[in-house]
Amino acid sequence: MGEKRCQYWLPKKNRLCSNAPLHPSLFCGNHTTRSHVKWIPCPIDPSHQVLEENMDGHVKKCPMLKQTQALSLEPYYQKGINSGTHDSALVDEPDVTSSEMKRNLVYALTLHQFSSLLSKIRAIHTSSCKDMAFSYKVPEACDVWMKRQIDRKLPYQEKHVLQQASILGNLEDLGVLSYSAQALAKQKCSDSLLDSNNNGISAVVEFGAGRGYLTQILADCYGITKVFLVERKSYKLKADRSLRQIQDLTLERLRIDIEDLNLNAVQSLRGIPYLAVGKHLCGPATDLTLRCCLGENYDQNSGTEHIRQNLKGIAVATCCHHLCQWKHYTNRSYLMKLGITKDDFHAITWFTSWAVDADHGSTLSDDGFLQSPAPPDGNVESLLGAECVEDIVRNMKPLDRAALGFMCKDIIDMGRMLWVKECGLESKLVKYVPSDISPENRLIVAKAE
Template sequence: MENGRCKFWLPKKNRFCANSPLNNSSLFCGNHTTRSDARWIPCPVDPSHSVLEENIELHLKKRCPLLKHVQALSLLPFYQKGINGGDRDDQEQPPQTLSPKHHVLPSPNNFNITSETKRNAVYSMTAPQISKLISKIHSVHASISIDIRDSYKIPEACHIWIHRQVDRKLPFQEKHVLQQASILGNLEEFGVLKTSGGDVVRDQIDCHVPSGNYANVPAVVEFGAGRGYLTQMLVDCYGINKVILVERKSYKLKADRSLRQKESLILERLRIDIEDLNLNAVQSLQGIPYLAIGKHLCGPATEYSFAADMTLRCCIAGHCNESKVSQCSSGCYLRGMAIATCCHHLCQWKHYINKIYLSNLGITKEDFHAITWFTSWAVDADHSSDLSGEVDCRSSVEIIRGEEECGRAPCGAEEVLMNMRAVKRAVLGFMCKDIIDMGRLMWMKERGLETELVKYVPSNISPENHLLIARWDNNL
């Protein structure tokens, strides 16, 4: 134990606190000194850490790291608050913000419907109500004629990663490598990626692209990049000249160090919420065709699953004339896209990209909340076999007979659902995931993209195995 250091033991870090004590007579730093009247409160800027109530003003003025980042971010040209957030008319109450002097961005999770709220709403239903809802899900799933083919691809170009012929210092988890390789393999099969001559992206679009040096040197924008290892594989295996990593959180052990060692590669990392990113204002992308990718846009990287919807808006909504979806604006340089969707249980109605599509299918906002909650069952199931292949509407009769599942009357939704067999709950979860992603696919098709939804890995590798791939359709 070092002298002159706080004596508070940090069990998660397996060491003592590295801060200095308050004074010579104190054993602890200001953060760990016990005070009888001390009251710790969550930081109003970043609730992930707490502050002594008496120090809150000083913390907000000088110390909060997120506040400093937000203040710097607001000065950047590509920052535009909520540009990709979608229609906010469905919010239950107006967002509450701090006073202007704080320059604080509201948390993306503010006023979202939590999983607990969704569960409580479902459990408050009667047996006939839950039976009717499940019947509707089966009916909608059958009506949209989903054909999500298995498309597990390991391209030849990625064999240096598959066979571990990469830098030994790079983190290597086989299941993630297989997922990354299949994403790239599907892009290659779809005609978006090429392995020859470093010309990675096909000319799929009629928009004018400048004839200078950048015309055939595409960039890659990875959304929710995390540590950036999907881009690392793409650069290693296909040859890319420019990389932009979009991520709201700071990470250790990033791929950036390895990527920066490549002399021909230009790397830029944007620490910003996808919701607030105006991609057209990123100076380094001006006039350059780019490929948009994203793997599992959720969890700590973005803290909200609707990042998939925001990514689609960020790349597509501002690029096409809404009245003539087959014609692109002069600033349209998106060439292709691959987005692996994830964590559908966190989706929010207010941010979902195709509410009109679901409404036309008879799905209300309340239905949507329940549907998103059901999707967690697809992930929680036993995936020693590919359960997604069990999705079959002919099994709906067994599921929706809530009164019979209870074995007695009257009973509520909780009893109905708890008495459903696990495989039936998983089937229902997969159906709900299909419905949510099909709405996203249809939104892209309406805007002139050639789009496909595939299962890019078996569910025993990852049950979050839906991949949206797209390119511009020249036939429109």
């Protein structure tokens, strides 16, 4: 009997695992050590791994198989349409530069190169990002949420509602949204009258929607009547049920990676004025979203109106800059004009993770000044006696690391905002909530002119 069992001992149960072992291993799939067998990413869904010997059977019954097959038949699915392009000269460029690769790149710098990079970051931030405004807006239209006067039983976390309200407040401040729409909604006015008093906007596309509560506030407070939620994952406790209870509101959830979404092929969105929003779009998801809304990657021979013509406004709260990739970044030309190379970009994105190193209550303001151990003249050795960049990084004060991280975030987001402006929209980059609410507090907000 013992030979047919996995030989992994369960100390809490004082017995062997009762699962059958995987031949020729003595252990089951749960307890087989990865050193004894080869695990490879599933070709259907690389987020999980499978034993190489089981791959043929797994691909026929992978839980993601039916969803992937169904998605491939959707007209709006176009693999990699918003992904950006590699450098033409670098044929073997990897799709993703990992955090480990970025760290190794930084540690491989000489002391002088590291000092020069910090000086460059400081100079660019001083010249390009010094006028970034603090714009914490909580509009009157969101009172129904701020005072928790919600008819439906919805999750309420004040820090998230404050962020969502300020995103909408900045759109209202820019003239994209109108409070009069909320008043008309309370009076149950007709849809046509509602639209005319909300700058013609009747639809919202929320990218990286998650549970969809940013859109929930939009629908409750501004009378949005057509909702598209773009999210590649499945979530519990979604706002979908409460959204569908709103009279005359239609909801469509697009379970797709933003990288593969051809927004122009979403039939039900054509010809409808819409608003594009996203809260905490991690890393390259911000770039993919901006390119999805403003890029020119669509079928020139389709004879249909490009969806960009109906875009009325954008509000994207950025997040997780350490995940950003050179391939996806929307404004590489801007960085290169500033003397930032691809390797510099990877280093800058790695530095951004330091923005959350320090206490964001009272110790570090959003305008924290970088007082780096690496002076502009490159004379690092005389200051620290350091032998390598790793020594400098290890000895940097948390406040200095955090300030450097914030500077790098600002530079990345400023390039994105300027790209949106180059696309013809009135745009700005603001800090939309205090750091003690969220250190990820940069917002790109834009209005179609």
